[in-house]
Amino acid sequence: MLEKALVGSKKYWMWVSFLGALILVGLVNYLHQFSYGLGITGLSRDVSWGLYIGQFTFLVGVAASAVMLVIPYYLHDFKKFGKIVILGEFLAVAAVIMCQLFIFVDMGQPTRILNVMLHPTPNSIIFWDVLVLTGYLFLNIVIGWVTIGSDRKSVPPPKWVKPLIYLSIPWAISIHTVTAFLYAGLPGRHFWLSAIMAARFLASAFAAGPSLLIILALIVRKTTKFDPGKEAIQALGKIVAYAMFANVFFLGLEFFTAFYSQIPGHMESFVYLYKGLEGHTELVPLMWTSSVLAVVSLGMLLFPGIRRREGLLAFAAVALFTSLWIDKGFGLIIGGFVPNMMNQVRPYWPTMPESLIALGVWSVGFFVLTILYKVAVSVREETAGIEIEH
Amino acid sequence: MSMDRRQFLKIAGISSVLGLGASVASATHPTWVKGLEPPQVGPDPKALKAKHWAMVIDMSRFRTDADFKKVADACHHLHNVPSFKTPDGKVDIKNEIKWIWKETYEHAFPHQDNPYMEESLKEKPFLVLCNHCENPACVRVCPTKATFKRPDDGIVMMDMHRCIGCRFCMAACPYGARSFNWRDPRPAIDPKFENKEYPARTKGVVEKCTFCAERLAAGKMPACVEAAPKGGMFFGDLAKPGSEVRKIVTTRLTIRRKPELGTGPSVYYLIGGKDHA
Numbered sequence: 119m120l121e122k123a124l125v126g127s128k129k130y131w132m133w134v135s136f137l138g139a140l141i142l143v144g145l146v147n148y149l150h151q152f153s154y155g156l157g158i159t160g161l162s163r164d165v166s167w168g169l170y171i172g173q174f175t176f177l178v179g180v181a182a183s184a185v186m187l188v189i190p191y192y193l194h195d196f197k198k199f200g201k202i203v204i205l206g207e208f209l210a211v212a213a214v215i216m217c218q219l220f221i222f223v224d225m226g227q228p229t230r231i232l233n234v235m236l237h238p239t240p241n242s243i244i245f246w247d248v249l250v251l252t253g254y255l256f257l258n259i260v261i262g263w264v265t266i267g268s269d270r271k272s273v274p275p276p277k278w279v280k281p282l283i284y285l286s287i288p289w290a291i292s293i294h295t296v297t298a299f300l301y302a303g304l305p306g307r308h309f310w311l312s313a314i315m316a317a318r319f320l321a322s323a324f325a326a327g328p329s330l331l332i333i334l335a336l337i338v339r340k341t342t343k344f345d346p347g348k349e350a351i352q353a354l355g356k357i358v359a360y361a362m363f364a365n366v367f368f369l370g371l372e373f374f375t376a377f378y379s380q381i382p383g384h385m386e387s388f389v390y391l392y393k394g395l396e397g398h399t400e401l402v403p404l405m406w407t408s409s410v411l412a413v414v415s416l417g418m419l420l421f422p423g424i425r426r427r428e429g430l431l432a433f434a435a436v437a438l439f440t441s442l443w444i445d446k447g448f449g450l451i452i453g454g455f456v457p458n459m460m461n462q463v464r465p466y467w468p469t470m471p472e473s474l475i476a477l478g479v480w481s482v483g484f485f486v487l488t489i490l491y492k493v494a495v496s497v498r499e500e501t502a503g504i505e506i507e508h
Numbered sequence: 509m510s511m512d513r514r515q516f517l518k519i520a521g522i523s524s525v526l527g528l529g530a531s532v533a534s535a536t537h538p539t540w541v542k543g544l545e546p547p548q549v550g551p552d553p554k555a556l557k558a559k560h561w562a563m564v565i566d567m568s569r570f571r572t573d574a575d576f577k578k579v580a581d582a583c584h585h586l587h588n589v590p591s592f593k594t595p596d597g598k599v600d601i602k603n604e605i606k607w608i609w610k611e612t613y614e615h616a617f618p619h620q621d622n623p624y625m626e627e628s629l630k631e632k633p634f635l636v637l638c639n640h641c642e643n644p645a646c647v648r649v650c651p652t653k654a655t656f657k658r659p660d661d662g663i664v665m666m667d668m669h670r671c672i673g674c675r676f677c678m679a680a681c682p683y684g685a686r687s688f689n690w691r692d693p694r695p696a697i698d699p700k701f702e703n704k705e706y707p708a709r710t711k712g713v714v715e716k717c718t719f720c721a722e723r724l725a726a727g728k729m730p731a732c733v734e735a736a737p738k739g740g741m742f743f744g745d746l747a748k749p750g751s752e753v754r755k756i757v758t759t760r761l762t763i764r765r766k767p768e769l770g771t772g773p774s775v776y777y778l779i780g781g782k783d784h785a
Contacts, residue, residue, distance in 0.1 A: 230671075
C-alpha cells in the first residue's frame, strides 16, 4: 500500500520536500547538539527540562486522543466515525513517533538509551512510559494498517484485530496516565504534586487531539476527494467542547487549592507563570495568550450555532490547540522548575538550535502523518461509496 | 594435560559451536588465574565502614568566606568539578556544576524565615550538598539504576557510565543537589588543580557529591570534613549509638532540609553551636 505515497500531485511533493528540508535543518542542529552536548539549549541545572520534554508531554496527549474516535465507533457503534477513525489511529502513530524522538533528543547520552531496557527498573516511571508508548505505537500501526488494507480489498478486517482495538482503549488512557505520573509523584515540586494531574492530562489531551483532527479532516477534504463527513467533524467538535470544559474546570481546581490554601510553595509557580515573580515576567504574555485562547475557543464551542459553522469551528479548533500547546507543551514544564528548589527564580528560554531541533521533530511527525494519510486517503478515494463493517 | 594441534582444533571447533570456548579455555589453563591476584579484588583493610554514613554541620564554626571556600575547593579540586565562568569572570549559572556550596539560610531552608528577621540572618550562609537521603527520590525515579543507594552504608552513588542523561533525578531531588554536564567539562577544569587520580566526567551525565566514597574506601574521611574549621563538620555512623554524629543528633538541637518530604536527609545542621559531643 505504501506505493500510494509515491504518487501524488505537484502540491503533495512540494509539501513533502518542505518537510524534508525542515527535517534536514533539525538534523544538522541535532548533530551539533550530539557533539557539543545539551549546552546548546537554554537548559540549566535549575530548569533541567524544557521545550523537548514539554513537546513530548503534549504529544503523548495527542496520541492518546485517538481513543476519542475508537470508543464511539467500536464501543458505541457510532457509524459516522467509520471513515475517520483511521485518521485518528494514524495521527496516534505520528504523535508517538514524535514523542519518542523528543525523548531521544533530550538525552544527554543518547547512545546509551537502551540501558532503559537492559537494566529494567520498574520503580522508575520512565521505564513504564517507554513500555506503554512502544506498545501503543505497535498497536496503532497494526490496527491502522490492517483495517485500511482490508478496506482496500473491500473485505471486513480479520477477526484477530478486534481484541487489539479493544486493548488500545485502556492502553491509550495508560500512556497519558503514566506520563502524568512522571510529574505528579515528585516530592518538593509543588506545581506538579497534584492528584488531579493525570485527569487534567487526559482532559487536555481529549480536547487538543480531536481539535487537531478537526483541522486535519478539513484539510483532507479540501485537498483530496475523500470527505471524512460533516457529521463526523461535528461530533468531534462536541467531544472537544466537553473535554475542554473538563480541562478548564480542572485547571480551576488547581488554582483553588493553591490560592485558597495560601501555601506559598503551591502558589509561587502559578504567580510566576501568570503574574511574574521577583521581577521575572518572561512567561506571562504566553500564559495569558493561552488563557484568552482557551476562553474564546471554549466559548465558541459551547454554542451549537457557532460550532455548526465549519469556518468558525476550524477557528475555534486552531485557537484551542494553540492554547493547550502553550499551556501543556511549555508552561506546565517550566512552571514546575521555577522557582527552583532553593526558591530562586532562574528563568529559561529555548535557544534557536533547540527550537530548530524541535521543529525538525515536528516535521518528522508531519512527514509520517502525510505518508500515512496519503495511503489512507488514496484507499478511501478508490473505495468511495462502499461501506464496510469493521 | 597436553594435546596436539589436531586435537586442539577439534575441541576448539566443537566447543565454539556449542558456545563453550571460554569455559574450555579456562578449564584447560587453571594456572592463568592462579598467579593473578590484583590488590583491587579485596577491600582495603583500612577502609572506613558504617551502616549509615551521616554528617553534622555546625555553621557557627564557619566564620569567614575563606572557611567556605576552603571546603568547596577541597571537594571540587579533588573531584575535578569544572568551574564554568562567563566572559566577565562570574559563575556561569547555565553550565554550573557543584557538589558542595554556600547557600543563604532563606534559600537552603525556603519558607522558614519570618518577616521580622534581620537581613543578616536571612542571608546567613549554610553549606549544602547531597543529603544522601534514607529514602532518596532520585534513586526511585532513575530508569537505569545509574544512581543507587549502597545497601551497606547508605551512600547515594552515581554510575557515570550507565547514566543516560535523562535528568529525571534532577527533577526529583528536592535539594537541587544534582548537576548535569551540559557540555564537555574538561575545558573548565583548571589544570593547576586537576586530580589525575580521579576521573573527569563526560558530557551528558549527572553528577553530585558521593560523600567521598573513594576516600572512605581508602580509610580517609571526606575531603570537606578534613578541610572544615575545627568542629565545623562531623562525619560518622549514625546507626552506631556511640558515634559522635549520633551523640550530637541525639542530645542537641539539629535541623534538616525539608524533612517534611519524607526523604530522610542524612545531613544535619547543629543549632546553637559551642561545645558538643
